[in-house]
Amino acid sequence: MLTAICGDMPERDRRNLNLANVWMLIWLACFGGATWLINGGLIAEGVVGWVVAALPTVVAIGAILAYGRYLREADELQRKIQLQALALGFGVGLFFGFGYRLFERLGAPTASISDASVVIAFFYFVGLWLGRRKYA
Amino acid sequence: MKNRLKVLRAERDWTQAHLARELDVSRQTVNAIETGKYDPSLPLAFSIAALFEQSIEEIFSPEQSNSNRR
Numbered sequence: 369m370l371t372a373i374c375g376d377m378p379e380r381d382r383r384n385l386n387l388a389n390v391w392m393l394i395w396l397a398c399f400g401g402a403t404w405l406i407n408g409g410l411i412a413e414g415v416v417g418w419v420v421a422a423l424p425t426v427v428a429i430g431a432i433l434a435y436g437r438y439l440r441e442a443d444e445l446q447r448k449i450q451l452q453a454l455a456l457g458f459g460v461g462l463f464f465g466f467g468y469r470l471f472e473r474l475g476a477p478t479a480s481i482s483d484a485s486v487v488i489a490f491f492y493f494v495g496l497w498l499g500r501r502k503y504a
Numbered sequence: 505m506k507n508r509l510k511v512l513r514a515e516r517d518w519t520q521a522h523l524a525r526e527l528d529v530s531r532q533t534v535n536a537i538e539t540g541k542y543d544p545s546l547p548l549a550f551s552i553a554a555l556f557e558q559s560i561e562e563i564f565s566p567e568q569s570n571s572n573r574r
Binding site for chain 1: 521524525528529530531532533535536541542544545548
């Protein structure tokens with residue numbers, strides 16, 4: 369998906385980005401599996417439960433390292449586009465997180481941290497699209 | 505910043521994709537430099553100069569443009 373958004377790129381960048389995407393898919397599978405097991409009450413509380421709950425976080429470290437490697441080695445324009453996309457996603461997510469608390473006090477539905485994550489991801493991809501369009 | 509990248513590439517009958525492979529960057533980067541939307545870093549400018557066997561000053565000139573200041 370990221371490859372499609374970032375367009376053509378050197379083989380090195382494609383390989384690094386594909387690796388980061390694979391890590392993300394593994395994380396999604398682990399997170400989904402752990403959520404299913406825990407919410408379904410299929411595993412007992414205790415050490416096994418803690419290990420299952422920790423697994424997505426451990427995998428996430430791999431995903432973050434893979435994405436960091438992609439950023440370090442990426443083509444310089446792609447790095448700039450990624451930086452601007454991250455700034456947009458993180459900035460909007462941060463201010464959404466704080467700003468929405470005011471709306472909650474006025475009666476808006478309560479938002480969780482996962483809602484802010486969706487906002488961050490959405491605006492990150494908007495940033496990628498804007499960057500790609502800007503330098504097309 | 506103005507540059508003669510498009511002219512130099514055309515003289516060698518290279519495509520943007522070919523130049524991008526030579527420089528180990530994306531075709532989008534080559535296109536953005538040629539159209540003045542993006543000014544390359546100093547290392548990339550040196551790579552371009554070495555590839556075309558010219559000095560940086562012969563390829564790039566410090567004329568004002570919109571590029572990286574946006």
